[in-house]
Amino acid sequence: MRLVDHMALLTPLDWCAAGLIILSWFTIGWWIEHPGAKHPSVTVLMGERRREWMRVFVTRDPRIFDSQILASLRQGTSFFASTCLLAIGGVLALVGNTAPLQGVAAEVSEMPVPVLIWQLKLGLVVLFLTNAFLKFVWANRVFGYCAVIMASVPNDPDDPKAYPRAAQAAELNIRAAINFNRGLRSMYFALGALAWLLGGWALIAATAIVVWIVWSREFASIPRRILIEKDV
Template sequence: MSLTVFDFIALTLFFTCWIGYTQFARIKAKNTACLSRVLHQHRILWMRQILDNDVRVSHAALLSNLDRHVAFFASTTLLILAGVLTLFTQVDNVNEVLSSIPIATERNHVAIQIKLSLLGMIFVMAFFQFTWSMRQYGFLNILIGAAPVAEQTTNPALLDYAKQMGVVQDQAGHAYNYGLRSYYFSLAALSWFFHPLMFIVSSLAVVYVLFYREFKSKALRAIILAIKDLESEDI
């Protein structure tokens, strides 16, 4: 067989980590303070601020900056995909390089092609997420362009409009986050070329890093304190 039983175990654990963490983070965010939850609150506050301003140049610049980051990763993903596809024609060279690494297990051409296919699939998924994020930022720009100037921020209809703009921006941010998450797991998949055990350890390490940054990071604590400060001032 091209892959050993250990390879299949490592691959199964990899997808379990990726899919499992995505579902875990989505469920836990409903009742636990995390980056996605607190940023959602900030996005709604930001959209409320937009309604209070007739001149929205600064807001447009901020949104353009966010969109530019997404566009950078989308274009970079295409370049990476081109590199992965090129490696399919250089399997002999890849095999030779791996053979020169002491910790790398013996590989055959089919196994290398399977691993390259996994990398290709990951970056295709990342590209779809980044482009969907770009489209949603475009939708948000339309909503902001159509937004009226609020005479009073307590108007229920206007507050609901600001909330829906925040939801659209939130979805764009989630798509961007999913694309970045694909990059993290692609690094774990890269270790599969060397050894299945490294693949397992890397997958678990990626989950730990993602969990720490989402639920335990200093940035999260600072953003939570910022929300509390705003609430204490009744802004």
């Protein structure tokens, strides 16, 4: 009964706010990866550029430039994966010792908050961070697959395997990038989920801000405008 009593301290607003941020995370991710043909996202536009990259790659000699680009992409995934691990460790440490949060809460509210409630709210943050970590690790591995396929592309553009193999590399590159972007979005929502510590309304407001930031960078940013410009 004690667990049930503690869970009852979460108001309907809290549950709605938690459901909203998870639904928003899923919805904006699906929208970015499946936009309408008339309004492509930066993710979709960059996917086409990655295919063009692999087509040019077939005839480029030497190919050191391409290997350096791919290496930098893998370094980016490694950096964010390491960052997520550090963040997860920090949040889990706070889950194990919620005294600092209880001290802050005591200054703004006379009603004591059970440790379990703090842990539950921080658990949502850990959920997003863990998903981000897994996406970054998988992106790094798929970029590795892409590197192997790129290395197997014949040097002779007239070889019948050259362009099909390059197309495979392009699709692997795109899948790695998609997972990298999913990891970044999870990190954005993890930051937004921290607002739940301040209450349900704060989480709703933070969710709206995060969704706007993610949407604007994919559909209303200067990089997108540059990408949709016609080649001269």
